Amino acid sequence: MTTLSFDSPADPILERRRQIQGIAKATVGRRKTYSRVAIGICWVFLVIAVIPLVAVILYTLAKGLPAWSTGFFTQPTKPEGIPNGGVWNAILGTVIIGAIATAVTIPLGLLAGLFLAESDGWAAGAIRFSADVMTGVPSILMGIFGYIALVRTFGYAGWIGAFSIGMIMLPVIMRAGETAIRGVDPHLSEAGLALGARKFMIARRIVLPAALPGIITGALLAIARGVGETAPLLFTIFGNQYLQANPTKPMEALPLVIYNYSSQPYADLIQIAWGAALLLMSAVLILNIGSRWLAGFLQRERR
Amino acid sequence: MAATSSEPLGRGQRHSRFSLPNGGYRAILIVGGAIFAALVIWFLYSIVNQSRPAFSTLGFSWIFQKTWNPNLKKFGLLPFILGTLETTAIAMVLAVPIGLGSALALAYLVPQRAKVLLGTAVELLAAVPSVVYGLWGVIALAPLFREYVEPFFSSTFGWTGLFNGADSGVGLMLAGSILFVMVLPTMVAISRDVLAVVPKEQVEGAMALGATQWQVLRKVVLPEARAGLLGAFILATGRALGETVAVALVIGNSDYIAHSLKSPSATLASLIINNFGEASGTELAALFGAGLVLLAIGLTVNSVARALVRRSGSSGSVASVAVA
Known part of the structure; x- marks a missing residue:
């Protein structure tokens, strides 16, 4: 085309193109500088973002490790001034409360997740929406809920803490379960249907096994979130400085120890708080990393 | 995905044959x-x-009265509503530019290998229990704020009138800063997911037209991801509004409206947790009412965010569901 327009009077399109190229060439230096500065700022922000986050972890590690002694893991919490205090009662409480919450919410969450994955009506839509919104409800409200609904009748008890924590975990498990189940290739369940299997069999033998990696990831992440919660426990399990393995009684838990001790003026209690913080953080991070690893592992096994 | 093909034939028969219609x-x-x-x-x-x-x-107006004094039977929530909004605002003013910049860097600038590593690290940090941040804030950051940060702001920006009063360490500034650190991983993780799903063709198209790297991000990626980014912002805001224990530890807990960023203050959540133990009667009902106000704010913020994130079509992995 350009050869044709060589002698002809000014081609408006070519003119316009030249004009644009001229502007682009004239501004390229400025644009490049501008771009470098802006990109540089992005990098700086990334560094700024990483610093406090790394600081939290390193600080907890540095302050918490010295607190880890045999007594820390084997002795119950003791008042300030009495040596060799530990957090054994809190560890036990966190494990028992976490176990109860997990044992109830995983089956229930999976059922509800299957329901959501297999339904598209208005009821499912409403439940899906409320599950989404419930994941964002401030956790303190679940504590208030546990207090109003159960503590007033039954008194402070570990299982009510599990109830409040479970209310936080349930919507997470439901939505993660739904996402995982919807991710299963529909051909698999269609093949099952073609073989005459009932829907229950398809769910149990085909869909759930295939969705397992996603379900496990979701469940472990929900557990990690649940055991780290403090506010719901303050309203429901009350705290207990003695060893208590009976979930119908007030119990102690790691987040409570950290919260209560961190506002104390005594150095030995604060050290226990750091030790407990390191323990809780490690547990949560291990659950998180474990869920990723397990999901990847199961995915590889399949292939 | 052949989920069951590797199993030997007939294996199913060893399981129970229990079934349901x-x-x-x-x-x-x-x-x-x-x-x-x-x-x-x-x-x-x-x-x-x-x-x-x-x-x-108390009538409906009690929510907006400014005196909280159980002895006088006054339970105004205004100081706490303001405290909640102020701490959240400080957190988000910091978290938006820093979170967005980091998310852009994570999605488009960091080399592939580091991308996975840093991305995982950010998601892990979103899972660190809030009480750990609170402990860090009250033990490590409060003295730092008292000795260095607050005096610096007072002497440099004292003329704005925002930094009057004593350097106490705890207060709005520290609470907002802790919230910033806490919501940052949420903000970065969701924004990165949203930014990463911007169609490659659009990015490449802009590059082919001679746009610089920043122009591509600014003119193509950010506008395309706008709805999702707004959703990430609102979700992070919701988290900051409702955070309880970390804020209660570092905000100083005062029942009065703060007049400076260094003043101790209180949020709805910290009010509830600090007064719950001794409250009874109308005060207890007022605390539950504070919970209701918090719930109303949280529900509004969350439903808007969900709608926006869903509309941008980036409800991806199981992990992102859990992070959100």
Whole structure:
């Protein structure tokens, strides 16, 4: 085309193109500088973002490790001034409360997740929406809920803490379960249907096994979130400085120890708080990393 | 994905043959969904019902009165509503540019290998329990703020009038900063997911037209991801609004409206947690009412965010569901 327009009077399109190229060439230096500065700022922000986050972890590690002694893991919490205090009662409480919450919410969450994955009506839509919104409800409200609904009748008890924590975990498990189940290739369940299997069999033998990696990831992440919660426990399990393995009684838990001790003026209690913080953080991070690893592992096994 | 093909034939027969008719199976699923729905209704009913006495004795205006004094039977929530909004605002003013810049860097600038590593690290940090941040704030950051940060701001920006009063360490500034650190991973993780799903063709198209790297990000990627980014912002805001223990530890807990960024203050959540132990009667109802206000703010913020993130079509992995 350009050869044709060589002698002809000014081609408006070519003119316009030249004009644009001229502007682009004239501004390229400025644009490049501008771009470098802006990109540089992005990098700086990334560094700024990483610093406090790394600081939290390193600080907890540095302050918490010295607190880890045999007594820390084997002795119950003791008042300030009495040596060799530990957090054994809190560890036990966190494990028992976490176990109860997990044992109830995983089956229930999976059922509800299957329901959501297999339904598209208005009821499912409403439940899906409320599950989404419930994941964002401030956790303190679940504590208030546990207090109003159960503590007033039954008194402070570990299982009510599990109830409040479970209310936080349930919507997470439901939505993660739904996402995982919807991710299963529909051909698999269609093949099952073609073989005459009932829907229950398809769910149990085909869909759930295939969705397992996603379900496990979701469940472990929900557990990690649940055991780290403090506010719901303050309203429901009350705290207990003695060893208590009976979930119908007030119990102690790691987040409570950290919260209560961190506002104390005594150095030995604060050290226990750091030790407990390191323990809780490690547990949560291990659950998180474990869920990723397990999901990847199961995915590889399949292939 | 051949989920069952590697199993030997007939293996299924060793399992129990227990099965349910389709109707029964469906019924069980419906029961699962119904239990959750019932729990949600029970939850809403409990909170509304228990805060009713506050509304009936104090009238609706009590929410916006500014005196909280249980001895005088005054339970105004205004200082705490303001405290909640102020701490959240400080957190988000910091978190938006830093979170967005980091998310852009994570999605488009960092080399592939580091991308996975840093991305995982950010998601892990979103899982660190809030009480750990609170402990760090009150033990490590409060002295730092008292000795260095607050004096610096007072001497440099004292003329704005925002930094009057004593350097106490705890207060709005510290609470906002802790919230910033806490919501940052949420902000970065979701924004990165949203930014990463911008169609490659658009990015490459802009590059082919001679746009610089920043022009591509600014003119193509950011506008395309706008709805999702707004959703990430609102979700992070919701988290900051409702955070309880970390804020209660570092905000200084004062029942008065703060007049400076260094003043101690309180949020709705920290009010509830600090006064719950000794409260009874109208005060307890007022605390539940504060919970109701918090719930109303949280629900509004969350439903808007969900709608926006969903509209941008980036509801991806199981992990992102859990992070959100």
